[in-house]
Amino acid sequence: METHLDMELDGLRQKLLLMASHAETAVNQAVQALTQRDHDLALRVKDDDRVIDQFEVEIDDLVIQLLTKAPLATNLRLVTVAMKISQNLERVGDEATKIAKRARDLSREPPVKINLDLPRMAGMALNMLKAALDAFVNRDSAAARAIVPRDKEVDALNKQIHETIAQHMVANPDTISRCLNWMVATKSLERIADHAKNVAEEVVYLCEAQDIRHPGAKNQAAPAAGA
Amino acid sequence: MNITVNPAAAAALLTQKPVGPPALTVRNLSVFFGANKVLREVSLDIAARAVTAIIGPSGCGKSTFLRALNRMHELNPEARMEGEIRLCGDDIYSRNVEPVAVRRRVGMVFQKSNPFPTMSIVENVTVGLRLNGIRDRKLLAERTEQSLHMAALWDEVKDRLHDPAISLSGGQQQRLCIARALAVQPEVLLMDEPASALDPLATSKIEDLIVQLKKEYTIVIVTHNMQQAARASDYTAFFYLGELIEFGPTAKIFTSPSQKRTEDYVTGRFG
């Protein structure tokens, strides 16, 4: 029997997913602007960040409203997790904006001749984000757990790319400012992967009531019944 | 501003463990009214100096369970029980134990406040003592003040102790009944939906009172209001159709219950 509260919780879920799709698009477009040196696309991404910010405000508002109705058990976890996921998505949007700004600056200058595995890193981060949101939709705790270790791979790739850029900067001092822009952009991608990992951890909490964020801390409760 | 953190204190805050042996141990309790089996082999431990809430839909046996704890279900001539209940180790159903003795150690407060109408406020508070033979005026006066303080009623009635008890408001009457029950110094206090007939302000006063009282008393409260159970209790037991479905720390029951039926009840899918 679906209660009124259930319908409102559904509305919350839908809003979150809508926000997520905006965030994903922003990252996609930012990376595209970067690799294809598309100045106008970069500007659009920067402007569209307003929409994502607005989503965060609305979702936070909705969460507070729902809390006054004192939801319990799975509903309570859904509401608090929604708030956290929206926070993470908003930061993803901010990172996408940062990438877009770097893309804008880089497109105004001649390209740097450097072979970076950036599209692969971007793909990894984006896949992590997509997988986390799919796990949220499908309440798939196992899939969410599988995302967490992938962050390490992204970190490793980030480190590798940084080293490549650093070497290039040392060898070609006249490309330093452009290289720094690239470094910032890849750092943003690494942060996006972090946020995707956070979302996955929140999904695990939602499904299992287990807090896997900081292994070793007090969190050894029995698994939850709700899903 | 220097902030020093005491790691031991912080660690203590993070972990919650019951203190000492349980006040009441219930093993395989079944209660029959005639041929009707109302409680089915319920086993649970009521922690001492803590509040245990009993929740469940109507007819699930929670009131019957509560009454079995002080042998009040025996007022129904068709009632019969099996199993064992021990109060601090003493079997309360053993043959040489009188129900009256049990009820002096396990007090009860009812849903509808019932101060005795022919008595004044102070007479109501001391009735349990006086009708059990205690006449020492000094002792009675001390217990009156003590109990009314514990029931958070002293300041409101100290100037009119001899007024009729029924001249108090509903919330005050309920607190008077609590004071009356506390005056005999029970070890356990049972409360059967104590605030369900009260307005929100009176209800919240009763809940605050419960949280204060648990420092001295073991409290078991039956409630159909889950927010109340969440606010006021340390442990929660969920009953359904006479069975104990789940029992655990309140926070866990209300954020991540293990049983699906508990989850369904708590999120309002039935009951």
Added chain:
Amino acid sequence: MTAPNHNWRKFKNAFMQTLTFVCAILVVTPLLLIYYHLARYGFSALNWDFFTKLPKAVGEPGGGMVNAIVGTFTLLAQAVIIGVPVGVLGGIYLSEYGGSRFNWWVRFTADIINGVPSITWGIVVYGLIVVPMHGFSALAGGVVLGLMMIPLVMRTTEEVLQLVPGGYREAALALGIAQWRAIVQIVVRTALKGIVTGVLLALARMAGETAPLLFTAFGNLGWAHSLREPIDSIPVLIFNYAISPYEDWHRQAWAGALVLLMFVLAVNVGVRFLTRDRIQRHA
């Protein structure tokens, strides 16, 4: 709501209201007629003598019925001593203890006895007391009234106790108070006004009982000096005077009836006054 329907309903309403009003008046009318007649015929005989002097010899005017008034009180006092303890305790038992089958039989029997014509009681006590004692006596009169009071008081006590909400019993028991103490000190105390009311109303009824006294107390134109002597009472006196041929005695009979009625009225009013709500209750 169509107009003709509305008018018909209004008419029905008014008709029923008038009808029930008329019936209410009809109920009260006999009482008013009684008071009127008693006052008209009896008031003139009410004087100080009436309340203080013994009846004069047959045929002589004047005198009073002080012995009957005192006699009525003597008989009622005995009735209270016999009827109230047994009746109240019996009522307590029926309400608070007892198995349901046993209680059902007791109630059933009490209700039957309550319906037994009072003259039958008189004959029974005649056989039980008057015959062995070889004479009418105030004691026999007191006994018959007492016996009649028992089932009456028992039933009203039981009903009043049943009206005490179960919550008070539970609360008392939950405090660890023994059952009998809880019943006496809490339940009975709560119902006390009702029990007293029941007793007073039964007394008012007994004050007017005539037939049983004819076979037991019999009547006495003078003082009864001990309980073994026959004694007069107001209703018996009224009966004897009314069937006599003397005008003066007739008037005294009317006066006696008026006094009796005043007594019953006083008891009822007193009961209302005693059981009024004195306490301000909060919402």
